[in-house]
Amino acid sequence: MMKTIDKRHAVPFALVTSMFLLWGLANNMTDTLLAAFKRIMSMSDTQTSLIQFAFYGSYFCFALPAALFIRRRSFKSGIILGLLLYAAGAMLFLPAARVASYGFYLVAIYVMAGGCSVLETTANPYVMSMGDPRTATRRLNIAQSFNPVGSILGILMSKYFILDDISLYSISGTYAALGLVLLGILVVMLFARMPSGKDDDRSDSVGASFRRLLSNRLYRRGVVAQFFYVGAQIGVWSFTIRLVMQETGRLEAAASSIYLISIIGHCLSRFIYTGLMRWFSPSRLLTFGGVMSALLSLTVVLSAGTGWLCITSLVLISSFMSLMFPTIYGIALGGIMRGDHPGDSKIGASGLIMSILGGALLTPLQGMVSDHTNIYTSYAVPAFCFVVVTAYAVYAHRCKATL
Secondary structure, rough: OOOOOOOOHHHHHHHHHHHHHHHHHHHHHHHHHHHHHHHHOOOOOHHHHHHHHHHHHHHHHHHHHHHHHHOOOOOHHHHHHHHHHHHHHHHHHHHHHOOOHHHHHHHHHHHHHHHHHHHHHHOOOOOOOOOOHHHHHHHHHHHHHOOHHHHHHHHHHHHHOOOOOHHHHHHHHHHHHHHHHHHHHHHHHHOOOOOOOOOOOOOOOOHHHHHHHHHOOHHHHHHHHHHHHHHHHHHHHHHHHHHHHHHHOOOOOHHHHHHHHHHHHHHHHHHHHHHHOOOOHHHHHHHHHHHHHHHHHHHHHHHOOHHHHHHHHHHHHHHHHOOOHHHHHHHEEEEEOOOOOOOOHHHHHHHHHHHHHHHHHHHHHHHHHHHHHHOHHHHHHHHHHHHHHHHHHHHHOOOOOOO
């Protein structure tokens, strides 16, 4: 059986995997801010969804510059730059609280998310490069399994330090403390011995890489599928607390417990999916997850007022969709990394991270549907997105993308 992680890459793999935890923490702390700002500033769902527009719009803007940076420098340099931006954005929450400006908070979120974008653009292909290309998707799923661990930590921090006592200062103090921790991690990474991950072949231009990527149908459709998946994931999670509050009558802190259960399920199921990849191809598992997630989203749409049927369906969506991001990523990039131009994967990674723009555009759309109809009907948006992901999975399987 092929080895997933080489012994010589074990320590670098562990260090890079910790980055997956860090941006998971930021993602899910940000999700809870929608409920917090709705209470503090009496906003509509459309207005609070601008938080996700700033966060995931930043992902789009920073991904390509990050790819060009690591192509010119190294993977390690990309991680250091990402940590620096992440910490700076978190620290900006303090002056945002002083001026009590929603716009200032959006700027802080934008800078922080820019750091996460650089980290994600760097870490995903870095992990895939640490070993046999044939096990790259499995290796990425292992690393991505720690992303929900960060998500759980983010929800717990939000629950006990923000939602229990909602105020601008509780929000800003929590993020500033995170910024200090990030600076400590940055110092560790500066002195850590890591493989540089520099390109062996510098003869190709960036333009040539783009042309090859655009001619690759599996990659191109993977970017589209990732756009819709991220839109679905962020939409499902952004409005979970709101939906639970409406369905059960609980306040934010209590409703966040259901959100936490969703993320724990997401975390555990990702480990299960990774284990199943020993017997089932990634594309088959992706098809199964897509179908189940779409059906459960439609159940939420149709089950208003049913209590635990609605809540259980909402929680299970997180479990079935957990493999989607790393599996789409691995299928789309796997063939490129095994091909004649593996260096194209760095530019290719930026396209897949830029597709996180789906979270910036589709979450406000879901917020608008919620404002004009109800929170339950808004889950038709992620249902459609999961159908797109399923279509990509079927196409990948037909292409025999057994990565």
